Amino acid sequence: MKLKKYFALTRCGILESLQFRASLLVMFAGNLVYLTVVYFLWKSIYASSGTNSVNGMTFHDTLIYLVLATALFNFMEMYAVWEIGRNIQTGKIVLDLLKPIKYRSYLFWSYSGSFVVNFFTTFLPTFITVCIVTNSAVPLGINLLYFALSIVPAVIINYSIDFIVGTICLYTESIWGINIMKQVIVMLFSGATIPIAFFPKTLKNIVNYLPFTSIYNTPLSILLNGNPQNANILTMLGIQVIWCIALLIVSSVFWKISLRQITVNGG
Amino acid sequence: MKKKGINFYLHIYFKILAQDIKSKMSYRADFIISTIGMIFTNIAGFVSFWILFRNFPSINGWSYYEMMFLYGFSLISITPVQCLFDNNWNLRMYVYSGDFIKYCFRPINLFFYYQSEIFDIKGLGQLAFGLATMVYAWTKIGLACTPLIILKTIIFLITASLIMIAVMNAAAATCFWITNSFFVMDLALKFRDYAKYPITIFSPVFRFIFTFIIPVAFIAYYPSLVILRPDNIPVLSWISPAFGCLFFWLSYKLWMHGATKYSGTGS
Numbered sequence: 001m002k003l004k005k006y007f008a009l010t011r012c013g014i015l016e017s018l019q020f021r022a023s024l025l026v027m028f029a030g031n032l033v034y035l036t037v038v039y040f041l042w043k044s045i046y047a048s049s050g051t052n053s054v055n056g057m058t059f060h061d062t063l064i065y066l067v068l069a070t071a072l073f074n075f076m077e078m079y080a081v082w083e084i085g086r087n088i089q090t091g092k093i094v095l096d097l098l099k100p101i102k103y104r105s106y107l108f109w110s111y112s113g114s115f116v117v118n119f120f121t122t123f124l125p126t127f128i129t130v131c132i133v134t135n136s137a138v139p140l141g142i143n144l145l146y147f148a149l150s151i152v153p154a155v156i157i158n159y160s161i162d163f164i165v166g167t168i169c170l171y172t173e174s175i176w177g178i179n180i181m182k183q184v185i186v187m188l189f190s191g192a193t194i195p196i197a198f199f200p201k202t203l204k205n206i207v208n209y210l211p212f213t214s215i216y217n218t219p220l221s222i223l224l225n226g227n228p229q230n231a232n233i234l235t236m237l238g239i240q241v242i243w244c245i246a247l248l249i250v251s252s253v254f255w256k257i258s259l260r261q262i263t264v265n266g267g
Numbered sequence: 268m269k270k271k272g273i274n275f276y277l278h279i280y281f282k283i284l285a286q287d288i289k290s291k292m293s294y295r296a297d298f299i300i301s302t303i304g305m306i307f308t309n310i311a312g313f314v315s316f317w318i319l320f321r322n323f324p325s326i327n328g329w330s331y332y333e334m335m336f337l338y339g340f341s342l343i344s345i346t347p348v349q350c351l352f353d354n355n356w357n358l359r360m361y362v363y364s365g366d367f368i369k370y371c372f373r374p375i376n377l378f379f380y381y382q383s384e385i386f387d388i389k390g391l392g393q394l395a396f397g398l399a400t401m402v403y404a405w406t407k408i409g410l411a412c413t414p415l416i417i418l419k420t421i422i423f424l425i426t427a428s429l430i431m432i433a434v435m436n437a438a439a440a441t442c443f444w445i446t447n448s449f450f451v452m453d454l455a456l457k458f459r460d461y462a463k464y465p466i467t468i469f470s471p472v473f474r475f476i477f478t479f480i481i482p483v484a485f486i487a488y489y490p491s492l493v494i495l496r497p498d499n500i501p502v503l504s505w506i507s508p509a510f511g512c513l514f515f516w517l518s519y520k521l522w523m524h525g526a527t528k529y530s531g532t533g534s
Contacts, residue, residue, distance in 0.1 A: 026450035030457055033481075036473060037461045044327045044468040045319075054322065174297035177304030184311035194318050203318070 005101065006109045013113015024121055031070055031122075038066050055197045060134050061224060062195060068223065069192045069216050071126035075118045076158050076215070078111040081182060084166030085175030093262075104255060108159055115155070139226030146233050147223040153240040154215050160247035161186065161211070163255070170258045191217035211243040276379060283383045291388070298388075305389040309342070309396040316463075329465050333495055336404035341462040341487035342397030344427040348435050348459075349390035352382050355439035359448045367529060377526055378519060408495070416494065423490035426511035430485045431459055433511075436518035443525030462486035478503065485510050 046052075046059040057065070084107070087093040096103055131138050165182045169175055187193050190212040196204060207213055218236050222228065291298055316338055320331055329337075358381075361367040373380050410416070438455035442448035458481055466474055466484040478484045489504045 022445075022447075023450045026454055030454040033454075033461075034457060037464070040469045040473065041464055045323060048326050049323055172296055172300055174294075174300040177297065177300035177302070180301075180304040181307045184308050188311045188315060193315055198322065199318055200321070 006105070006112075009106070009109035010112045010116065013110050014116055016113065018117060027074065028122070031074070034070065035067055039063060042066070055195075057195060057197050064130055064134060064138055065195050065220050065224060067126060067130050068220055071123045072216060072219065073187075073192055075115065075123040076155055078114070078159065078162060080107060080111065080159065080162035081166045081169065081179045082175065083107065084163070085169045085179070088169055088262075089175070097259075104163060104252065107163075111159075138223070141226065143223055143225055143228055146228060146237070147219055150219040150222050150237055150240055153237075153244040154219050156244045157211055157240070157247055158186075158215050160244075160251045163251045164247070167251070167255050167258050170262055186212055186215065189213070190215045191220070211247060214240045214243050271375065276375070279375065280379075280383050283380075284386050287384065287386050288388070302389050302392060305392050306396075309393055313338075313396075313400070327465060327468050329467075330408075332404045332407040334463075334465075336401060336408065336495060337465065337487050337491055338463045339397045339399075339401030339404055340424070340427075340491045341459070342393055342400065344424050344486055344490075345431045345459045345462070346390050346394040346397065347425075347428040348431045349393060350387050352432050352435060353387040353390075354382055354385040355435050356452065357385075358439045359442035362442050362529065363447075367526075371526070371529070378522055410494065420494055422508065423493055426508035427486055427490045429511035429515040430482050431462075433514035433518035434458060434482070436515075436522050440518070440522040440525045443529055458483045459486065462488070464488075482510065482514060485514075 042059060042062050046054065046062075052058055054062075084093075087096060093103075096106060099106060127138075131140075161182070165178055168178055172178060189207050189210055191207075192215075196207060196213060196217045199207060218240055222233065222236060316335070320326065320334055324331065326334065358367070361370075370377055370381050405412075434455050435452065438452045439448055441451045445451075461477070462483045466477055466488045469477060474484075484503075485507050489501070489507045492504045493500055
C-alpha cells in the first residue's frame, strides 16, 4: 500500500488542527470583521459609481467573489514557507530529510489534514451562507464540478510557489522578509484582494502571463459563471494544468540543486 | 526609591537601542531582505489602493486625493507601533518559556524596559512612504501650508499613533492569561488595514463599533478631518488626542496588570 503512509499524515494533520480550536474561532472572528469592512467598502463604491455593473461585475458578483476568495485563502493557505524556514533554523529539517519519504511530499501531506478540516469549518459554511444571503446568486450547476476540478491545480500551484520560496530560505536563512514578499505578490496578483476584472488593461495583460491568477481568479471565475462555454473552461483549466506541471518541475529541480547547499547549525 | 526622570530614561533607551542595532547588523542579509520585504508590502498596498480607486472620482463624498491623504496619514500613524513596540510580538514566547521573569528584576519601569529592547528599523521605510503619499495628496488637494496647520498635523499624528499602540499592547497582554496570543495579535494587526477608509461608509452600528469598541476610526479618519475639512470638524475629532492618550493609558495598565500577575514557570 503506497498511499497508506500519506493518509496517515493526513489523519495526523486533521487531529492536529482540531486541537487548536481557539485559533479557528479567532480566525472566524477576524474574517467576519474583514468581510464587514469589504461589504461596506464595495457597497459605497458601487453607490458612488452610479451604475449597477462596474467592469462587468455587479455588486453581488464582487461580494461573492471576495467572500469566497477569503474562504479559499483560509482553505488553501498552508504557511509552508514559515514551516520550511523554521525547520531550517531549528535544524529539524535534518530529521525530516532522513525520513523514507520525499520532503516535499511529506510537507504537503502533513498539511493535507488541515485542508480537510478547513474545508468543512470555513469554506463550506461560508459557501452555504453566501448562497443563502445573496438569494442563490451563485449559479448551482455544472460549474460546481468545474470549480472542484480547478481547485486541484490551484492547490498544487500554491504549494509549489510556497515550496520554491521556502527553498530560497535555504540560501538566505531569512524568513520574514522572503515570506512577506511572496505573500503580498500572490495576494495582489492572484486577484484575492481585488478581482482581476478591476485591474487596468496593461496590468491585466501582465498578470495573465503569471501563474498567480490560476490560484484564486480562475477557480472563482469558473464558479461565478452560470453557463460556461466548454472551450472557455478548457482553456482556463489547460492553463492551470500547464502552470501546475511547470511549477512542479521547477520546484523539484530547484530543491534538488539547493539541497547540496544546505548548512544546518547544530541540528 | 527616587523617581527617575525622563532624562534618565532617554539615556537608557539610547543605550539599549545601540545594542539592538548592533545585534541586528550582525545578520545583515536578513536585515536587508526584511527591509525590501517591507518596501514591497507598502508598494503592494499602494497599488491595490490605486487599482481600487482610480476608477471612481469619489467615494461617499471623498475625492481620490482625500482618500490618498487618509491612506498616507494612516501609514504614518501606524509607524510608531511598528518601530518602537515590535517586542510585543515576542511577549508570548517570553511568557511561555519563562524568560519573561528576567525583565521583572530590573530597577526601571518594566513596560519601558521591555519595549525598548527592540527597535524595528524596517518601519522607517513605511514612514517615508507614508510621508511621501501624504505630501503628494496635500499638494494635489491644495491645502494651505502654515506653521499652525503643520503643528496640528504633527500633534494629531502622534496622538493617533497611540491608538494602534494601545490596541497592540492590549492584544499582546492577553498572553498573560491565555499564553498563545498570536491569533489575537494577528487579528488586531488587521485593524490597521481598515483605518484608511472613511468611517462614513459604514452603517451606524458599525460606525459606533469602529469608534468606541475597536477604535480604528481614530487612527486616521477623525484626526485627518481636522486638516482636510477645517470648516466642519466634529467633536470627536477634537477629542481624538485625548482618546489616544486614554486608550494608551488603559492598555498600559492592562499590560502592567498582567505582568505583575505573572508568576513565572517555576524554573
